[in-house]
Each structure stands twice: as structure tokens, then as C-alpha cells.
Amino acid sequence: MHRNRLITAALATATAAGLSAFTWAQAPAASAEIPITAGDGGIVEQTCGTTPVQIRVDSANATGGKVCFGLVKDSGWVAVNITGSYGVVNNLTVPVTVAFKLPNGAVYWSTTVNPGEVKTVDVNRSGSTVVELQVSPVTSPTGPSTGQLTPGGEQPTVVSLRNAASTTTPRVLRVSWSGVVSDVINRNSGFTDRLDASFIVTPGLSNTKCVSLESAAYPGVFLQTTDGTAPTVSVSSTPDATAATWCATAVSSPATSVRLISAADQRYALSTTTAGAVSVTTTRAADSAWFVDQGLAYPGTTTGTTTGK
Structure with missing residues (x-):
């Protein structure tokens, strides 16, 4: 498969906060x-x-x-x-x-x-x-979490979020042309689909005791809630620090899952439906619990000299 990953105005329009285009240059010495x-x-x-x-x-x-x-x-x-x-x-x-x-x-x-x-x-x-x-x-995660929401050091921590309510056909959080959805993706899916469903864990933009989730496919783009009487979920290249901060709490059932609480309003937790829509909810049920897996795809870095044996 040969697929262009340029970020276009179409994606910016499709997301509530808008994704900006990126400029690429030659990699510097590494x-x-x-x-x-x-x-x-x-x-x-x-x-x-x-x-x-x-x-x-x-x-x-x-x-x-x-x-x-x-x-x-x-x-x-x-x-x-x-x-x-x-x-x-x-x-x-x-x-x-x-x-x-x-x-x-x-x-x-x-x-x-x-x-x-x-x-x-x-x-x-x-x-x-x-x-x-x-x-x-290759084997795809179907049971307990295989990763953790801990920001990395020299190597970034890359994770995928698998909804705890979709155990038969696991649905994974992803960025798409229509915004943020949950989709049936596993490790045997196409690379670009898997990269859309992978996020880099960073210290929380407004609270370092929590985390923020940067898209692995689109550098500088973060998962956040939107304002309003009925908050939704979007991605933005100019995120609001509090809206793009998520505080994880462990969930006892199903074991090893977590609930991602919005730092902007702690009544709300990241959630999805069986149809794949992603939003936030005040309900504490399986659809607002997530298994944290090792990333389904890794973006690589922009610098680095390869060493070989």
C-alpha cells in the first residue's frame, strides 16, 4: 500500500478545533x-x-x-x-x-x-x-492492558486505547478525517490506520500529575474536550491546556482498565458507543473504561543515526 499522509485542510475542517498543516525539511545531522x-x-x-x-x-x-x-x-x-x-x-x-x-x-x-x-x-x-x-x-491485544499511561524519557511512550465495553470485537480510539472515533483496528490492520490509533503519552499540559495524549500520526495535535453544555471530544494543534489534560483512575472491573477524566470538568470521562462515536459521559460504565495497550504503531523520530551490526 502506498498512502500519502499529508495533513490537509479537509482534516482541519473535520475536527472541531482544526488541524494545521505541517512543513517538512531535510533531517538534521543526528x-x-x-x-x-x-x-x-x-x-x-x-x-x-x-x-x-x-x-x-x-x-x-x-x-x-x-x-x-x-x-x-x-x-x-x-x-x-x-x-x-x-x-x-x-x-x-x-x-x-x-x-x-x-x-x-x-x-x-x-x-x-x-x-x-x-x-x-x-x-x-x-x-x-x-x-x-x-x-x-501477529497477535493483537484482546485481554488485559499491555501498556501504561506513563510519559517516556528518551524514548516516548506510545499507547493505544481499547474500549472495555467492546470485548468481542475490540474498538480502538483513533483520529480520522471526521474527527475522533473508535474503530475496529488491530495489529494486523494497515500501518497508517494503526498509527491513527496510537498516541504519545506526555505530562499533562495543565497538570503534570495527569497526562496529555498527542497523536502519533500528527505531531503537535492533542486529544481534548470541547466547551459547551454537552462537551464533545476533538483534536487540536492549538490545544487548550486544561481541556487536553486527562487524569487516569484505575477501574476495578474490568481489571487493568482505566477511566480518563477530563481535567476541564471532572464529571466527564472519555467514552464511546457501540457505533463508534466518541464523546465524554458522566456515566461510569464499561463504555467509559479503557484498556491501555502498547501502541499499535510507532511514528519513529525525526533525527537519529542508525547503528547496525
């Missing part, structure tokens, strides 16, 4: 960085050439010009940040899906590299940043 940021252990980094059955990412920024990975389980996924990438060689016996983006910005593509195939991931002759390798089908 420092050394370990390429793996998350994964399920199915795909691991290996020294290139130790076995002929590997995935090889060719990168101008990698030591030796390449980074290699092996598939050690039947399937797997790994979030990486391999800057300066221009090609992927798949010497496995199964297809590999590769997600990559512009050197600096929020435009993402996804392509499948078949066994024995070589594909370019170069963008405008300036390289790209490979952000994910996946061999499907």
Missing part, C-alpha cells in the same frame, strides 16, 4: 541511536551475513551501510528508526511489510516485500526512515 524501539520478539536484529535468511535494510546512515533482522518466530513485528534508508532486501521465505516515512515529517508509506525481492524505500532521492517491519499475522 547522533547514534539503537534502531529497535518496540516489538514482540518475533523479529530481532542480527549481525548481517550470519545467516542467509534475513531482512536487510540498506541505509546510508548505518554502520557498514546496512541493518539486518531475523525472524525467530512464525510471525513478528518490530518498531525501528532507521534513517537514511533506501532499500529493503527480503531473504525470508515469507512476505515482510515495511513502513517508512519522509526523513523529517509525518508522511508515511507501507509496502510489502515478497520473498527474494528487493524494493526501494527511497523518498525523493533523499532516503527515508524505516519505522516498522512486520511479518503477519
Whole structure:
């Protein structure tokens, strides 16, 4: 799949607060960085050439010009940040899906590299940043929470929010062209859909004891409530600090779920319906409880020199 991720005026119109367009530039010089940021252990980094059955990412920024990975389980996924990438060689016996983006910005593509195939991931002759390798089908969260709402340090914490009321067909909070919805998305969905359903946990904009949720797909865009007698939920690139702050409280049933209370009005908790509409509610039921999962997709960073083995 080859999908443009440019943020347009259409998305700004679709959200109550409006999303602004972003400008991209060449990535600046970077420092050394370990390429793996998350994964399920199915795909691991290996020294290139130790076995002929590997995935090889060719990168101008990698030591030796390449980074290699092996598939050690039947399937797997790994979030990486391999800057300066221009090609992927798949010497496995199964297809590999590769997600990559512009050197600096929020435009993402996804392509499948078949066994024995070589594909370019170069963008405008300036390289790209490979952000994910996946061999499907991989396991998707269906039970207790697999992540936590704790802001990260050098590596950001990326989470997805799965509604506790939709246990049969899990619905996940996501940003869409029509605003904020809950949708049936899992780890085998398309990369850009999964990225829309992933959020970076930051200290609360108005209260650092709470958190704010920045869209992983759209840098600088935060989940917030809107004013009014019947508050709703939107995303904004110019968020109100209090409206974009959420205080998590543990929920005893279902276990490991949390309720996200609006700092703007603590009567209201983030909620969804079986039809997928997202709002806030004063009701303390399963539809206002959320499982916090490890992010369904990771955006990569705008800087970083790849190190390879």
C-alpha cells in the first residue's frame, strides 16, 4: 500500500478545533541511536551475513551501510528508526511489510516485500526512515492492558486505547478525517490506520500529575474536550491546556482498565458507543473504561543515526 499522509485542510475542517498543516525539511545531522524501539520478539536484529535468511535494510546512515533482522518466530513485528534508508532486501521465505516515512515529517508509506525481492524505500532521492517491519499475522491485544499511561524519557511512550465495553470485537480510539472515533483496528490492520490509533503519552499540559495524549500520526495535535453544555471530544494543534489534560483512575472491573477524566470538568470521562462515536459521559460504565495497550504503531523520530551490526 502506498498512502500519502499529508495533513490537509479537509482534516482541519473535520475536527472541531482544526488541524494545521505541517512543513517538512531535510533531517538534521543526528547522533547514534539503537534502531529497535518496540516489538514482540518475533523479529530481532542480527549481525548481517550470519545467516542467509534475513531482512536487510540498506541505509546510508548505518554502520557498514546496512541493518539486518531475523525472524525467530512464525510471525513478528518490530518498531525501528532507521534513517537514511533506501532499500529493503527480503531473504525470508515469507512476505515482510515495511513502513517508512519522509526523513523529517509525518508522511508515511507501507509496502510489502515478497520473498527474494528487493524494493526501494527511497523518498525523493533523499532516503527515508524505516519505522516498522512486520511479518503477519501477529497477535493483537484482546485481554488485559499491555501498556501504561506513563510519559517516556528518551524514548516516548506510545499507547493505544481499547474500549472495555467492546470485548468481542475490540474498538480502538483513533483520529480520522471526521474527527475522533473508535474503530475496529488491530495489529494486523494497515500501518497508517494503526498509527491513527496510537498516541504519545506526555505530562499533562495543565497538570503534570495527569497526562496529555498527542497523536502519533500528527505531531503537535492533542486529544481534548470541547466547551459547551454537552462537551464533545476533538483534536487540536492549538490545544487548550486544561481541556487536553486527562487524569487516569484505575477501574476495578474490568481489571487493568482505566477511566480518563477530563481535567476541564471532572464529571466527564472519555467514552464511546457501540457505533463508534466518541464523546465524554458522566456515566461510569464499561463504555467509559479503557484498556491501555502498547501502541499499535510507532511514528519513529525525526533525527537519529542508525547503528547496525
